[in-house]
Amino acid sequence: MAALWLRRAGHHCLRAHLSPLLCIRNAVPLGTTAKEEMERFWNKNTGSNRPLSPHVTIYRWSLPMVMSICHRGTGIALSAGVSLFGLSALLVPGSFESHLELVKSLCLGPALIHTAKFALVFPLTYHTWNGIRHLMWDLGKGLTISQLYQSGMIVLVLTVLSSVGLAAM
Amino acid sequence: PPLPASSSGPSDEPCAHVRRDRANTDFRFTRRFPFPRFVSSSRLSSSEPQWSDRLMSQHFSRTDQPQDAGSKAASLHWTGERVVSVLLLGLIPAAYLNPCSAVDYSLAAALTLHSHWQVQQSFQGIGQVVTDYVRGAALQKAAKAGFLVLSAFTFAGLCYFNYHDVGICKAVAMLWKL
Numbered sequence: 001m002a003a004l005w006l007r008r009a010g011h012h013c014l015r016a017h018l019s020p021l022l023c024i025r026n027a028v029p030l031g032t033t034a035k036e037e038m039e040r041f042w043n044k045n046t047g048s049n050r051p052l053s054p055h056v057t058i059y060r061w062s063l064p065m066v067m068s069i070c071h072r073g074t075g076i077a078l079s080a081g082v083s084l085f086g087l088s089a090l091l092v093p094g095s096f097e098s099h100l101e102l103v104k105s106l107c108l109g110p111a112l113i114h115t116a117k118f119a120l121v122f123p124l125t126y127h128t129w130n131g132i133r134h135l136m137w138d139l140g141k142g143l144t145i146s147q148l149y150q151s152g153m154i155v156l157v158l159t160v161l162s163s164v165g166l167a168a169m
Numbered sequence: 170p171p172l173p174a175s176s177s178g179p180s181d182e183p184c185a186h187v188r189r190d191r192a193n194t195d196f197r198f199t200r201r202f203p204f205p206r207f208v209s210s211s212r213l214s215s216s217e218p219q220w221s222d223r224l225m226s227q228h229f230s231r232t233d234q235p236q237d238a239g240s241k242a243a244s245l246h247w248t249g250e251r252v253v254s255v256l257l258l259g260l261i262p263a264a265y266l267n268p269c270s271a272v273d274y275s276l277a278a279a280l281t282l283h284s285h286w287q288v289q290q291s292f293q294g295i296g297q298v299v300t301d302y303v304r305g306a307a308l309q310k311a312a313k314a315g316f317l318v319l320s321a322f323t324f325a326g327l328c329y330f331n332y333h334d335v336g337i338c339k340a341v342a343m344l345w346k347l
Contacts, residue, residue: 019319072291079284083319086281086326096334100343113347128261131254138251169345 004108064148067155074123118167125161125166253283268338277327277336285320292316 133151136142142151257279264272331337
């Protein structure tokens with residue numbers, strides 16, 4: 001039944017495309033463009049000083065949501081770090097070894113160094129493991145809600161373990 | 170796209186990735202898949218049981234959906250992004266197990282490309298809200314150009330480091346020995 005209706009609709013559309021005269025009775029000239037209408041909407045509403053209804057403040061936080069935001073956050077932080085490294089290689093005088101010697105001369109305790117290594121490696125491991133999770137989704141795997149939570153927990157456990165492991169090296 | 174007069178029956182919905190997170194405005198969701206269509210050999214008869222039987226036994230042929238150039242480019246870009254991600258993933262153990270200058274340069278390239286594309290994507294998501302309603306096309310163009318310059322200089326800096334200094338793999342090893 002639906003097929004018959006679909007065929008009729010298809011015929012109609014085809015006719016409308018082929019002979020524009022036939023579809024004049026359906027065509028309505030638009031007074032405004034979408035952009036104009038959007039502008040009107042915003043002009044009206046910003047002028048009236050109406051309060052905005054709450055959204056992020058009231059929506060319940062969920063693990064996948066938080067992990068997704070953290071994935072983006074760690075990604076941006078890591079990119080910033082890489083850019084900083086690359087730019088300082090071009091702009092800051094002195095070799096890498098000399099800079100390392102400078103840090104060594106500060107005689108920071110092993111606990112501080114260990115903490116710093118952990119702080120460096122934690123966003124990297126989180127982003128890497130969650131990145132693999134993302135690639136699995138791109139393959140179409142593990143997209144049900146329960147699988148989302150399971151894989152999320154696995155990523156968190158792996159992140160902590162690998163960060164601790166790498167910082168101890 | 171207009172329905173050809175001879176086809177009948179429902180066409181499958183293109184499958185979309187359902188991401189349970191904040192609204193993502195990247196072109197993943199506008200990617201069009203070619204979907205199979207039921208092709209009928211004759212007109213539908215009025216007898217009901219025959220119609221359902223015929224539907225069950227239809228072999229459907231895959232007709233290519235006409236993709237415009239923009240959609241095809243976006244699709245290829247998406248695939249390219251995944252390839253670079255997988256490459257970068259593979260380079261991490263390679264950097265540990267087999268540190269050499271080839272890995273250094275590959276890391277520099279994959280790292281900057283991945284970060285450029287992904288950060289651009291994330292800012293496009295946030296920027297969509299801005300571009301839709303706020304005037305400032307010139308500002309956006311300037312921001313985009315500035316970001317490209319930053320990525321270019323990052324890549325240049327990493328290559329300079331690889332060439333004139335110890336290289337990425339060795340640098341990490343030295344840093345970790347602190």
